[in-house]
Amino acid sequence: MDGSPLLHSHPVRTAFIPAEPRFGEGAECARQKGGFSPSGSATFACGVALVPAIRHRHAVSLERALRRKRGHNDLIPGGSRCTLAEDRAALKQRIKEANDIVDVVGKHVALRQKGATFKGLCPFHDDHNPSFDVDPRRQTYRCWSCGKYGDVFTFVQEINRVGFVEAMEELARNAGISLENQTFAKHGPNRARMLEVTRWAAEQFHQCLLDATFAEPARLYLGERRLIGDIVRRFGLGFAPPQGDWLVRKATESGQPLDLMEQLGLISKNNDGNGFYGRFRDRVMFPIRDIRGQTVGFGGRILPSSLSSAKVAKYINSAENFLFSKSDQLYGLDQARNEALKAKELAVVEGYTDVLMAHQMGVTNVVATMGTALNDRHVRKLKHVVSKVVLVFDADEGGNKGVDRALEVFVRNNLELRVAKLPSGLDPCDLLVEQGVDPFREAIDGAIDVFEHKLAQVFEQAQGGVEAQERAVQQMLAVLALTPELRSVKMELMVNRIAHRLYLKEETLWNKLRQLQSSRQQSAPEASRSGELAAEQPGPQEPVGKAPPVEVELLQLLLAEPALVARVSGEITPNMIEHSSVRMILEGLYRLLAEGLTPELDELRGRIDNETLLARAMVAKQRGLDLADRPACLERVLERFRERARTRQTKELQNQLQSAKNDHAAARELLRQLRH
Ligand SMILES: [Zn+2]
Numbered sequence: 307m308d309g310s311p312l313l314h315s316h317p318v319r320t321a322f323i324p325a326e327p328r329f330g331e332g333a334e335c336a337r338q339k340g341g342f343s344p345s346g347s348a349t350f351a352c353g354v355a356l357v358p359a360i361r362h363r364h365a366v367s368l369e370r371a372l373r374r375k376r377g378h379n380d381l382i383p384g385g386s387r388c389t390l391a392e393d394r395a396a397l398k399q400r401i402k403e404a405n406d407i408v409d410v411v412g413k414h415v416a417l418r419q420k421g422a423t424f425k426g427l428c429p430f431h432d433d434h435n436p437s438f439d440v441d442p443r444r445q446t447y448r449c450w451s452c453g454k455y456g457d458v459f460t461f462v463q464e465i466n467r468v469g470f471v472e473a474m475e476e477l478a479r480n481a482g483i484s485l486e487n488q489t490f491a492k493h494g495p496n497r498a499r500m501l502e503v504t505r506w507a508a509e510q511f512h513q514c515l516l517d518a519t520f521a522e523p524a525r526l527y528l529g530e531r532r533l534i535g536d537i538v539r540r541f542g543l544g545f546a547p548p549q550g551d552w553l554v555r556k557a558t559e560s561g562q563p564l565d566l567m568e569q570l571g572l573i574s575k576n577n578d579g580n581g582f583y584g585r586f587r588d589r590v591m592f593p594i595r596d597i598r599g600q601t602v603g604f605g606g607r608i609l610p611s612s613l614s615s616a617k618v619a620k621y622i623n624s625a626e627n628f629l630f631s632k633s634d635q636l637y638g639l640d641q642a643r644n645e646a647l648k649a650k651e652l653a654v655v656e657g658y659t660d661v662l663m664a665h666q667m668g669v670t671n672v673v674a675t676m677g678t679a680l681n682d683r684h685v686r687k688l689k690h691v692v693s694k695v696v697l698v699f700d701a702d703e704g705g706n707k708g709v710d711r712a713l714e715v716f717v718r719n720n721l722e723l724r725v726a727k728l729p730s731g732l733d734p735c736d737l738l739v740e741q742g743v744d745p746f747r748e749a750i751d752g753a754i755d756v757f758e759h760k761l762a763q764v765f766e767q768a769q770g771g772v773e774a775q776e777r778a779v780q781q782m783l784a785v786l787a788l789t790p791e792l793r794s795v796k797m798e799l800m801v802n803r804i805a806h807r808l809y810l811k812e813e814t815l816w817n818k819l820r821q822l823q824s825s826r827q828q829s830a831p832e833a834s835r836s837g838e839l840a841a842e843q844p845g846p847q848e849p850v851g852k853a854p855p856v857e858v859e860l861l862q863l864l865l866a867e868p869a870l871v872a873r874v875s876g877e878i879t880p881n882m883i884e885h886s887s888v889r890m891i892l893e894g895l896y897r898l899l900a901e902g903l904t905p906e907l908d909e910l911r912g913r914i915d916n917e918t919l920l921a922r923a924m925v926a927k928q929r930g931l932d933l934a935d936r937p938a939c940l941e942r943v944l945e946r947f948r949e950r951a952r953t954r955q956t957k958e959l960q961n962q963l964q965s966a967k968n969d970h971a972a973a974r975e976l977l978r979q980l981r982h
Contacts, residue, residue, distance in 0.1 A: 428454065503572075505601055511593075571603075589612075603635070632676045636688070638662075655698045656674055695722070764779075859939070859943050860888070862930035867937075
């Protein structure tokens with residue numbers, strides 16, 4: 307159980323021999339971390355709407371038809387958000403229709419027709435008998451052995467290990483449907499144009515670093531950091547010279563849209579309102595790329611030799627926009643992806659140069675957060691790539707907030723999260739330069755489970771007597787209470803470990819935990835209304851226990867017929883739902899409705915990142931589609947809900963009556979209520 311990280315300092319000091327001539331001449335790798343400029347509070351509002359919606363007349367979705375039937379007048383061109391949502395739904399539908407599932411799966415699996423379906427070896431497990439079915443009529447696939455189920459989008463997501471948006475983009479490309487040249491009209495410039503301008507800027511900065519005479523101080527700086535030309539090129543590092551008009555002039559010469567560049571945070575308006583100046587000046591530029599290697603933004607570090615270095619932020623970033631959100635990005639993910647897939651694990655460090663040096667030294671499954679703690683959005687991105695993440699902390703950071711945040715992420719997500727500690731006083735870059743790759747690798751290999759790590763800390767605190775122990779337990783349970791599913795296998799294990807470590811009865815812990823959770827749930831509706839759908843509360847782990855049939859039926863009907871969601875929202879509140887998975891989906895649908903979007907499963911898919919849950923929802927939807935006269939079914943389901951509520955109330959009163967036996971007045975009152 308004990309896997310304490312290697313805290314001893316490494317005796318061998320490996321000389322650093324550059325594989326290629328370095329940039330400039332070098333001193334030590336200076337500390338890089340902690341310098342990311344804190345950006346404003348602007349949040350990334352369009353997390354889901356990454357794909358430009360387009361208007362097209364031909365693909366009239368079922369959804370549209372439904373809405374029209376309901377008499378919605380939100381089809382007026384240039385109208386409300388509903389129009390945008392419908393466009394998006396129609397676009398998805400169009401992409402789906404253009405990609406026959408048999409063709410798409412057929413590229414990866416040899417399929418043979420058998421009756422109405424096609425059969426092949428499942429690509430998701432080690433299959434020897436063809437147990438993988440593709441149904442062209444329903445446009446779905448299912449493995450009878452490992453249970454994988456889904457449609458053309460999920461197939462591409464799973465096979466390429468990408469998110470929904472990426473899968474959609476790929477399928478659009480396959481079908482020759484252009485997402486890129488569509489304009490957003492009132493909803494801002496499209497993603498493709500923004501990417502193009504960002505790519506153009508990255509090239510300018512990069513060429514400048516490589517060629518310009520005035521970039522010599524930047525080359526010198528990188529050389530001092532011991533970074534070699536190969537890594538500088540691989541990560542596309544650049545330099546923004548001190549002259550404020552440099553980028554603006556280049557942009558004007560090559561006809562780049564200045565207003566768009568301003569939106570991207572590359573340039574700003576001059577104070578007098580005339581003309582623009584470059585926001586990044588005298589800075590080393592680190593292009594931030596998405597998982598596919600497209601540059602989506604920049605981090606810029608002021609040169610220490612800069613005249614203004616004392617007056618300005620050490621690090622600044624691109625503006626938060628449609629393409630780029632600091633708290634979403636992982637620096638180096640595009641470069642780390644392949645090795646991470648192979649090694650099945652990824653290490654997360656804190657600074658750009660930590661990543662660069664690790665890659666330069668051959669440890670290539672390393673990324674960095676952009677100055678924020680690892681969060682759920684990062685995890686959603688990483689889950690497609692690895693199942694194990696190692697957070698690399700400096701030794702002096704062990705007992706701090708970093709571990710607590712990591713623990714929260716761990717509890718809420720189905721992901722193995724470990725903590726590695728480096729020998730004291732060194733950040734990864736220092737360590738790699740001074741001692742070579744071995745101690746870094748050893749620290750990662752010796753990383754311990756974040757839960758175990760926290761438990762060890764708490765255990766130490768608990769030695770101080772009963773009160774200290776009480777506090778320690780409270781602290782652990784408060785984190786555990788964040789999980790949406792109380793009785794999961796993972797939770798049982800965690801409670802068991804706490805009980806064991808702190809010599810407590812498990813039952814005592816469960817009772818406390820239940821109290822915490824119910825008090826949390828009472829305050830939750832408020833919090834979730836303001837938040838970003840269920841996205842920030844990732845799905846439950848494998849649901850334990852079956853949902854009551856009436857709840858399953860409700861879900862089947864709503865998923866099959868989104869028009870019914872509004873009807874239900876007036877009568878069923880999420881807290882009336884017992885099963886947490888059903889509740890989560892229902893909440894998601896209500897949220898969509900409140901946002902003016904179509905409350906349908908496809909819309910939820912960009913937001914709930916729980917493949918198991920989504921696959922189940924898809925099955926439920928299919929069952930719902932098989933039901934005839936859904937509105938009438940719904941009325942029957944609602945009647946059963948009412949019945950259930952009445953039964954519960956009666957039980958409640960009977961219980962109260964039982965305990966009020968000695969109080970005649972109270973008992974009489976309860977009996978009166980019961981007879982009503
Ligand atoms: Zn399978």
